[in-house]
Structure formats: C-alpha cells, structure tokens
Amino acid sequence: MADNRDSLPSTFENRGILVAFRHRMLQNIRLRVPEREDFRLREVEAVIQNYAGTGNKHLLIMPWLHVPTLAQIGKRDKALYDAVCAYTPLTAMDPLVLRELTNEIDRHDDEQPVAQAQAKAEYEATKVDRFRTYLGFLAQLTREVGVAMGDPLLAQIDSAVLLNILQVKVGAADGIDGTALTARIFNYLSRHIGTGIADITRRMETMAGMVAPFGAMHVDKGGKQDGYLMRQFHRLRAFRDEVSVHERSTSEEVANSCLLIIFAARQYIDYIEARQKEIDEKFKRLDVLIRDFDESEAFIRRIRRSVAFALDGWGQLIDVWDQAWPNRADDSKKIEIDRAVFYILQYLPLMPVSAVENKNDSRRIWHRYQFVRAKPVPAMYSWFDERPDEELIKRIETARSKAEQEGRSFGGETSRTLKRR
16 A cells, blocks of 8 residues: 655556446546556556545555455446456557446446436437537638638638538528538648548548547637537536635635635646647647648647546546535535535545646645645644744734734634635
C-alpha cells in the first residue's frame, strides 16, 4: 500500500482510468497501464483510492489480474473485466475507449433495463454527434471553397441554411442540390490537395469520428449540447456552481470542504478550456487539416485524450451530488448534501503534475491536496506546511481591530470570506 501524502501522479495515464464496475467494492478502481510498449498483462495495475473507506490518503495498488479476487463480481462486471483484458493495444486505452467498451456491454445487458436503456441512448447520441460533426465539416468546407473559388453565395451562406441543404438531396428553401454541392466541394479539394475523392472522404469521416466527442466546431460553447465530452464538461461547470451555492449557506466545516472541491473543479475547467482553444484555433482552416491529415490526426488524438482524462472520474461523483442536491429545500434532508460533499472530497480526481500550472499557488495546493482532504487543517494553519499562517493571522487581527473601531461585530461570514481569498 502506497502513501501519497505529498505526491501527485506524474501524468493522467499514471493516475489511471476509472473503470465503471457496478459492484460496491469495485466502484473506485482505476486501470493503470505501463507507459511503455513492451509490457505484459500481468504488469497492468489496479489502483484503488480509500479502499478501506476510512477517508485515509492511501492507495491500494495491485495487479489488474487480481481484481476478480476482491469481490464476487456479477456477469456484467466480469464481461467488462474480460473486455479490458482482451483490448489491444492496451497502451491506446483511454476513458473514451473504456466508455465504448462499457456501453457495448451495457447495451446487451437485459438484467439491468435502466442501464441498458441509458447505454442505448448514449449509443444513438454518439451516432448523431458524428453525423452533425460531419455536416459541420461540410458546411465549413463549403465556405472555405467558396472563398477560394470566388463564389460569394457559398462564401457567405448562412450555416443553418447550409446544414439544412446538406441533410437533404435538394434544399427546398434555396433550390440547391445538396449532393451536387458536396461533389463540387470534394472535386475542388481533390485537385487542390492532390489526392482522390475516396481518400478525401476517408479523411473527412475519420476526423469527424475523432472530433465528434467535442461536437460541431465553431459553435457557441455555452449553449452546445452535442458531443459527449462537451456534455460532461457542462455537467462539471454546473456542479461547480451548485457547490458554490451550498458553500455559502452551510456550516464552516462543510464550507471548507466545498472550497476544496470548487478549487479542483475550477482547475479542471481551466485546463479543458485551454484545450478547447487549441482545437478551435486549429480548425480555423479545415482544408489545411485535411491536407496535412497525419499531423492533424495526431493533434486531435492528443487533445481528445487529454480532455477525456481530465473529465475521467467526475461523472461518477456528480451522480452522487445529483442524488442529494434536489433535497436542498428540505431541512431534514440537507445532511445528505453534506455527506455527498465529504464523499466527493475523498474520491476527487487528482490533477497530475504534468497538467498543473505553475502560476499562483496551484501547484503548491495540489501537492498538499491529499493531506488536506484526509485530515482537517487547524484554524489559522497553512495548508502547505502545517504551521501557523502568520499572514492570515495578521490579516484577521487587522480586520478584527478595524471592526472593533467601527463598533461592529467580527466573525461568521467575515472569517469565511477571508479564508476564500
């Protein structure tokens, strides 16, 4: 058993991928694959955080092949375990690949109709995402080709109208043949890039499949709901906002835990938004991406893998929150929200060293995160070295003196405000 008191995983891969087992004893297992090519299955590891359920900061690390010995697992969990073992190459395993394996098993699991229906819905949503992304590519290429050919109609056509045209053989509103328009675009690209139309089609379809988890490009990120990764990202943002609401109205002990969760969520949101900016910048010229297909494929693979790993583990925790948060108006059930806060804090995904920014105190906070969530920090003490925080004490004393001079009370919300700074 390893003690991670002051350390962080070096990379997302080193942290591992959360495996969606249903058995209670297996729900927090992460799959960790060696970061090299020449390894055997017996070297693959299972990493379990807080295995004893006591809130400590230890990790249980064991061979992946020993996972079935931890509990009497059912048919579905055994199928998922076997699918992971059979997947090749395991070095290509990431949260999106594991999600596909899990959904494929759940779609055929008649013993759990609710999970089966959800998996089928996810499967259909993925197909729709891929189709919409492909149409978005065609719409963008139409404008790019229109500019290159000096065709003002194609260069300036409205995206909504263009998407409608491309989805039907003839655009009823404009009298434009969608099939002929697509052929015209592909013929131009074939001449411009110097490859056959069949190869252009292959490149487009491959890129659309890889980008589909992000949804259609050049769409307002605040309102888009297409793309699995974007849907999960919006869930994370909504979760952060709800925890912020709870932090302002709960006890100080729970509020401090909320602040830790909010800090972590904000760090992941910033990380993902930075990756979104990268991909938006890259997709300003789709014809160039198609031309430089090998380079583009490697770029998309890197970005989607990074975002998938960043979101990995949050969905399960937000599910716990979503079960408790609707009860916030019922005073007798508010304790359920506090319990959800403490549970989430125990299993919150750690940000790896490779993804932590050096600015401000982010790196220092993350390096002490394991300690802070495993053991309450005494009042007036620093998170970083467990010593009295002289700067905080001085600020509080100054604020207290000022409050006394003005004849008003000091404490309560003022103290919490200082802690949030």
